[in-house]
Every structure is written in C-alpha cells, then in structure tokens.
Amino acid sequence: MAEQPLISLRGLTREYRMDAETVYALRGIELAIGTNEYVAIMGPSGSGKSTLMNVIGCLDTPTRGEYWLNGTEVSRMSDDELARVRNREIGFVFQTFNLLPRATALHNVELPLIYAGTSARERRRAASRALERVGLADRMHHRPNELSGGQRQRVAIARALVNDPSILLADEPTGNLDSVTSQEIMAVFGELHTQGQTVLMVTHEADIAAHAHRVVTLLDGVVHSDSVREAA
C-alpha cells in the first residue's frame, strides 16, 4: 500500500473578516497525519488550535489551501457533503461535552447513527457497545445532569466512536475536568489508540500531551514545531 497520509493539509489558511480588519487564525498550515497516529497539538491561547480542529473536523472550511482526508479533497465540498464526512469519518470530542441535556446517554450516543440512517435496532446495539467501550454500560439510561463530568466526557467519547470514524478529534477534552478525572479520560484515549484508533488532541498541558506519540506546536497560526517521540 502506497504511503498516503490519512490527513494532509497544504497551505491551509483561515481568515476571519471583521468589518475593517482581518484576523488570521491559520496562516499556511502544512501537516500530514497518518493512520493510527496519536498526535497532540499544543500552543498558547489564540494560536489557532481550535480553528485547526474545526477545519479538520469539517465544522469549518478554510479560506485558502487544501485539506485532503482519506484521499479526497474536503476543502471543496458542499455543506451536505461536509455533513456526511462529519457523520462517517469524524468523531469530535469537545471541551464542554456538548451532550443534549434532555436525552439519555444512550440516545446521545445514538445521534450520529440517526443521521447515518441506521435502523433503530442496530443503533441501540452499536450505541450500547460504544458505551461499554468507555466503561459506562451501567449508565446508559442516565441523563447528562445525572452524570459526573468524567462520565459525561465518556458519553461524548462513546458518541464520537459510535460511527467507527477514521479519526477521533478532541479539543481540550480534559479542560473542564479535575486532574484525577483527566488521567482517567486520557487512559480511555490511550486504550482506544492501542486498539488502532487515530487520535488528534488539542491540549495546553504538558502532562496531557505526554500521552501522545507526536506533538505539534502552533504559534500564530503556523506549525512551530513537530516532534515524534519514541513510543514508551
């Protein structure tokens, strides 16, 4: 198999036009990420980490440059095509969990499958299995307000996994958690990576980044450093 990266970004630029001035969030990102990598993105606040994750997660589109995912150019896709990529290829974990408050854990995890057109029976089966993978088999029928922060983030991870995505994206997934819970969540990511999941994670904490095998640092919207560490 020819070595084709899972994700390939070339000259990726994202500008925000405010009335008179233009804010440059990303200014020419060059980056390639391969299958089964575990990459941490670091950088000071405002360096463009979230913007980059949103573009890779197909929630946002670049102003200029190319974004290739699995050999297709995503940067030229229509709204509906992007929705389809988000649904099939991307699993996104947010700092603030972003669960639907009125829905049970199980229903939250089923959501991506609803938009994939999966049958109700298959949905329930896949969602239960995803919750089991993150250790929440006994909390399926709880609503978010009946769960701890760590449990909520696990539900969010299960939801990101349920469609068997090409890549798991996480933007500061431990940013709202205490350090003990953070370590638990990092253990979950580590376990998933061991099982073959590609993971791309934003963090500004060195001990969190230490779980990754490669650390990319952004500064003012460009890649400042990119270092691969020997696997532990």
Next chain:
Amino acid sequence: MPFREAIRLAFQVIWAQKMKSSFSVIGVFIGVTFLIAVVSIVEGMNAYMTDRFATTLLGVNTFQLRRYPGVQMGDVSRETRREWRRRPRISFEDARAVVEGLSLPVVTAWESSSRADLSHDGKIAKDIEVVGATEDYFQIKNWDLEAGRPFSPQEAQAGQPVMVIGHELAERLFETRDPIGREVRIRGIPYRVIGVVETQGNLFGISLDKFAVAPALSPIKRIVNPARVVDALLVRAGSLEELDVAIAETEAIMRSRRHLRPSDGNNFSIETADAVLDFWGKINRVLMMALPGLVSISLVVGGIVIMNIMLMAVAERTREIGIRKSLGARRRDIMRQFLVESATLATVGAAIGIATGIGLAGIVQATTFLPARVAPWSVVVAIVLGGGVGVTAGLYPASRAARLDPVDAIRQE
C-alpha cells in the same frame, strides 16, 4: 433523520414544554373548533330544514294555494304586506274550481285554522290549533293514526261534529283514558273524538302534537274563518314533474277566475317546500361564506403565533442545532426536524380543536332541537388546515435553523 424519529422528537419537545405548547396552538385550536362547530350546526340546520321543517310545514310534492305566503322568511316590506291584505281570500268556489280543473290525478284538501281552547270534563287545553279540513288532509300530511280513524268523506260533506286530535292534546285532556268516543267542547260546541294522530315530535322545540282537526263544514267553520273561504287549498301531486304541471294549471285557473290581465301579478300565492328551502339555502350560503373568513383569520393569527414560538425555539436551541450538525445532520435534517415539530404542534392543536368542536356539536345536539351533526369533510379540512398552518409557519424558523453555522451554533450558551 427518518420521519418517525422526527415525529417522536416533536412530541417529546411539545410534551416537555406543555405550557408554551398549549399557548402556541390557541389560534389554531380556536379556528378549528369554530370550523367544526359551525359546520356541524349549519349542516344540522340544513338536515333539519330539509328533512323536517319544509316537509312538515309544506309536505313532499305538495303545494299550497293561499292568499299570501304562509311561511314568511326574510324581510317583507310594508308595501308588500299592504298589498297582501288587499288580496281576495281563497273561496270555497276557488278551491272547487281548481280541484276540478287539474288534469292530473292529485290529492287535495282544504285547510283553515285558528286557535281556540278545548275542554273535556272540566279540563281545559288552552290555545290549541284547531283546523277545519277535508277528509284527505291526513293523507297529505302523511299522518298515521295511533287510535281510532280519520273522518270519512260523508262526515266531511255533512259537516259532522267529529274530531281527530294530536297525541299531546289527547294526553292532556284524557291522560290514560281512551279518548275515542269521548266528548270535547270548543267554545261550547260538542265534538266527538274519533281518532288520535301519532306523535309528530317537535319543530324548533315547539310541539307538533297539540292540534285538533274537524270537518271544514262542521260548526267550527264559524271559528276558523269568515263564511265560505279557506286559508289554503293543499294539493299533493304524484311526482315533482306532476307538481310543476299542477302548479301551472292552478295558476292559470286562478288568474282566469280573477280576470287578471297579463300585466297583473298574481293576487294569490302558490307555495312549495322548494321556496322555503331556497330561502334557507341563501342563509346557508351566507354562513358558509362568512365561515372561511373567520376561520382563516384565526388560523393566520395562529400561524403567526406558532412562527414566533418556533423562532424562539430555534434561538433557544441553537446549541442543540450546532451539536446535531457537528454529528452529521444535514440542512434538510434540521429543516425537517423543525418543520415536523411545527406541523405536529399545529396538528395537535387542530386535533384538540376537532375534539372540542365535536363536543360543542354534541352539547348543541343534546340541549337544543338542532340535530348538529359533525361533517366528516370538516374534520378532514381541519386536519389539513392545521397541518398546513404548521408547515407554513415553520418554514422560516426551520430554514433559519438549517442555515446556522455549526461552529457559531455550538459556541452558543
């Protein structure tokens, strides 16, 4: 998102916000309640007019020759009333000439009536309709007797003091005793009861069973009319076509007897059930024309309310929309979710309106003489209108929701 899922979700949201939901459907609810109730009352009125009123008062395939119309509907000017009073009455000779002149086989009867008190053995029945008639009157009226017999042609001709009475009158004067053969007095004149007509129910809540019929030539002729005139000649034809022929012949005979010139109008009246039904039809049309206006006003108001509620819902649930989009919801999925929600909301309002409308019709049915019947078409129209209002009102809010940018939406608190 599949349709079923969207509907399930819609019910969940509506149920979770019961207060807001009920407020938002008030307009649709009122419009639909109104539609169902008014249509059922009008349809009930319609059925009543056709089945009972017109035929009870005027009979099937029957016309009445009178001095002026017996059933007056709508505005009659003073001028017209004055002209009516100048008209000659229908004389015995007029009635006989018409009956002899008609070419087709018909059933005919004279009718003259007045109100009087009847007494039996100290009991008095006040203000009873007393009718002087000929023997075929019962046949034209389609009356069956529950006891006794009608008077014979011989009794009619001879003016015998015999009498057939209505069901309620019989109960009032004789209670449980058999009325047949007993004596009843009208202004001191003794009559013998020979028959009782079975109950005819009521019309607009007025009993149709308080009457007494006696031969036109019997002594009551002094009570019911001036000498040698009748209130009406009743003619019943075999069919509608024959009815038209008989009416034309009657008109010709009367015009010739009264020496009317071609330019003169008729100075008598020929009345059929059709004329009455025509008039009812006009009222009916006015009601049915006003109805869409009233219903659409409340539906438009209802639609605007729902649209605003849905805009609020979209604003409140921006984050939810962002989350759904981030998980792969396409524009059309979000669009569908909110359209279905809005349509479900309106349809639930319509359904409650339909139930209330049916309930109102039931109350009218139970407490008044009107057979208010719910028209199936009005239920269908109500559901379609309700759903349509929901979809229309939901279009703009739903497209606003569908176009939200996922990154912006998900950041919303």
